Amino acid sequence: MMDDSIAAPIAEYIAGAILKNPKRAIKPDEPLISSGLIDSFHLVDLGLFVEDKFGVRIDDSELNADTFDTLDQLVALIRSRR
Amino acid sequence: MLATETSPPAAAGRLALAQAPARNLALFAASVLALYALQPAMPIRQMDFWLPTASLALTVIVWAATSSAFATRRQPDRATLTDAAFIGGIVLGIAALRFVEPLSALITRTSPPAVLSVLAALAITALLAVAAGRIIGPRSAWTTALVIALVALLFALKYEPLTQAFAALLRVTQGQSAAQASSLDVRWLGFSYICFRLIAALRERASSRLPTVSLREFVTYAVFAPALIAGPIDRPDRFLKDLRAPFAFNWPDATEGARRIAIGAFKKFVLADWLALLALNEVNATQAQGAGWMWLLVYAYAWRIYFDFGGYTDIAIGVARIFGVRLPENFNRPYLKPNLTQFWNSWHMSLAQWFRAYYFNPLARALRTRAWATPAIIFVGQVTTMLLIGVWHGVTLNFALWGLWHGAGLFLHNRWADFAKARLTSSQERPHLQRATNAAGALLTFHFVALGWVWFALPDVALSLDVFRKLFGL
Numbered sequence: 001m002m003d004d005s006i007a008a009p010i011a012e013y014i015a016g017a018i019l020k021n022p023k024r025a026i027k028p029d030e031p032l033i034s035s036g037l038i039d040s041f042h043l044v045d046l047g048l049f050v051e052d053k054f055g056v057r058i059d060d061s062e063l064n065a066d067t068f069d070t071l072d073q074l075v076a077l078i079r080s081r082r
Numbered sequence: 083m084l085a086t087e088t089s090p091p092a093a094a095g096r097l098a099l100a101q102a103p104a105r106n107l108a109l110f111a112a113s114v115l116a117l118y119a120l121q122p123a124m125p126i127r128q129m130d131f132w133l134p135t136a137s138l139a140l141t142v143i144v145w146a147a148t149s150s151a152f153a154t155r156r157q158p159d160r161a162t163l164t165d166a167a168f169i170g171g172i173v174l175g176i177a178a179l180r181f182v183e184p185l186s187a188l189i190t191r192t193s194p195p196a197v198l199s200v201l202a203a204l205a206i207t208a209l210l211a212v213a214a215g216r217i218i219g220p221r222s223a224w225t226t227a228l229v230i231a232l233v234a235l236l237f238a239l240k241y242e243p244l245t246q247a248f249a250a251l252l253r254v255t256q257g258q259s260a261a262q263a264s265s266l267d268v269r270w271l272g273f274s275y276i277c278f279r280l281i282a283a284l285r286e287r288a289s290s291r292l293p294t295v296s297l298r299e300f301v302t303y304a305v306f307a308p309a310l311i312a313g314p315i316d317r318p319d320r321f322l323k324d325l326r327a328p329f330a331f332n333w334p335d336a337t338e339g340a341r342r343i344a345i346g347a348f349k350k351f352v353l354a355d356w357l358a359l360l361a362l363n364e365v366n367a368t369q370a371q372g373a374g375w376m377w378l379l380v381y382a383y384a385w386r387i388y389f390d391f392g393g394y395t396d397i398a399i400g401v402a403r404i405f406g407v408r409l410p411e412n413f414n415r416p417y418l419k420p421n422l423t424q425f426w427n428s429w430h431m432s433l434a435q436w437f438r439a440y441y442f443n444p445l446a447r448a449l450r451t452r453a454w455a456t457p458a459i460i461f462v463g464q465v466t467t468m469l470l471i472g473v474w475h476g477v478t479l480n481f482a483l484w485g486l487w488h489g490a491g492l493f494l495h496n497r498w499a500d501f502a503k504a505r506l507t508s509s510q511e512r513p514h515l516q517r518a519t520n521a522a523g524a525l526l527t528f529h530f531v532a533l534g535w536v537w538f539a540l541p542d543v544a545l546s547l548d549v550f551r552k553l554f555g556l
Contacts, residue, residue: 040423
């Protein structure tokens with residue numbers, strides 16, 4: 001189940017700030033990390049964004065495709081920690 | 083104090099029917115034994131016994147430092163004592179083989195040292211472990227001191243002048259001439275990998291993410307036999323998940339494991355060993371004349387190192403799979419990737435992931451919160467990460483240059499991708515164009531990586547530059 005109050009701002013951030021293409025739609029099950037869409041530097045940025053926006057800590061060793069690779073998985077991770 | 087009373091009856095013989103506890107005991111015992119059995123002999127007496135013992139001792143000390151076993155109780159619990167006795171029992175058992183003349187080199191390459199000195203080493207390890215548990219255990223921030231000590235030890239083993247000094251010191255302890263010391267005297271099997279697993283555990287502990295782990299589980303993780311020689315470097319939490327999952331021997335896993343072992347053996351012992359005859363090395367780099375030959379040597383090296391390392395990894399993953407442990411993949415068709423960033427997402431993945439988790443991410447986070455400009459963070463982060471990955475293979479100028487080559491390549495690709503994604507329209511809607519771009523990218527990336535091996539494969543800069551000159555007919 002997608003939670004739009006979490007998913008929408010993240011999708012917007014990925015498309016706008018990371019991919020520099022605000023019109024780009026981020027599919028909920030689209031691989032973001034393993035596909036190379038988000039590189040290692042922007043992954044740290046995404047982690048910082050999630051921490052600021054949702055108050056959820058994602059540890060440095062969790063920033064990898066095993067912990068979350070898709071928007072769906074990231075939303076689930078955030079929900080599980082709130 | 084042997085711990086045979088704790089072993090399930092005939093555990094080894096019933097391996098095929100074993101469930102998780104018996105399997106875990108077998109993996110633990112086999113991994114400790116393999117540490118000694120796989121260690122090659124060295125010119126310094128009895129080092130084939132002492133270096134594996136040192137690996138075990140460091141593992142036990144790091145476990146104690148990351149565990150709350152000593153901090154919360156006055157006495158360690160029964161399971162810890164049993165595990166410690168089991169480890170001590172195996173080590174003493176190997177040492178005791180010196181009394182059984184035909185079997186004295188059954189496990190170690192040469193006859194083991196005197197049992198009394200082994201007992202002393204075990205006692206010192208136990209004392210250090212208790213001290214680490216009492217002093218560092220409750221203060222997870224202090225684990226940093228142990229991380230620094232491990233990095234310093236690894237550096238000493240990778241930096242030739244220090245390794246030579248270390249060899250001289252070891253020679254003196256064995257009553258051998260220090261003047262004969264050479265850096266080749268110290269070949270500590272698997273230590274680069276063991277050390278990185280120990281650091282991973284210490285870092286996870288410092289961020290309160292290390293699950294409670296028994297001594298036996300921790301030793302199995304750090305010196306896991308299939309991954310001893312060439313990795314992969316698993317994460318503690320992921321490895322423990324497999325170790326704690328229910329296990330029953332099953333044919334699908336065994337068949338898949340056997341398939342990976344067969345593929346790995348073919349890659350390593352047929353393809354890699356055959357390509358080794360042709361691959362770039364110090365001798366043929368000097369002899370080969372003409373650009374064509376030189377390119378052939380470089381291509382052969384690129385494929386040899388991939389099949390050699392990839393083959394080892396396949397074997398490790400296959401063996402572990404048979405026993406229900408799914409080690410992480412280390413390679414994912416790296417030479418077919420359309421750019422260098424994706425190459426490093428698919429080459430020696432567990433090492434790259436380790437550096438991301440424990441070096442690049444904390445550094446990028448720290449620089450980000452200090453409001454550095456994005457390109458500066460990316461430059462510093464990528465170049466220093468790759469430099470460290472380079473010198474992890476050995477602290478030499480050539481390995482450092484190989485690291486810098488890739489660091490610079492990653493930075494350039496990152497800047498290009500950043501420039502392109504804001505300006506070029508997505509080629510996703512045009513599959514033909516996408517395919518053509520990917521193919522050209524893969525060809526370019528492969529050649530960038532292959533040329534990088536010229537630094538990696540050769541011992542000095544002058545020879546590497548000479549190869550570059552010949553490659554381009556200069």
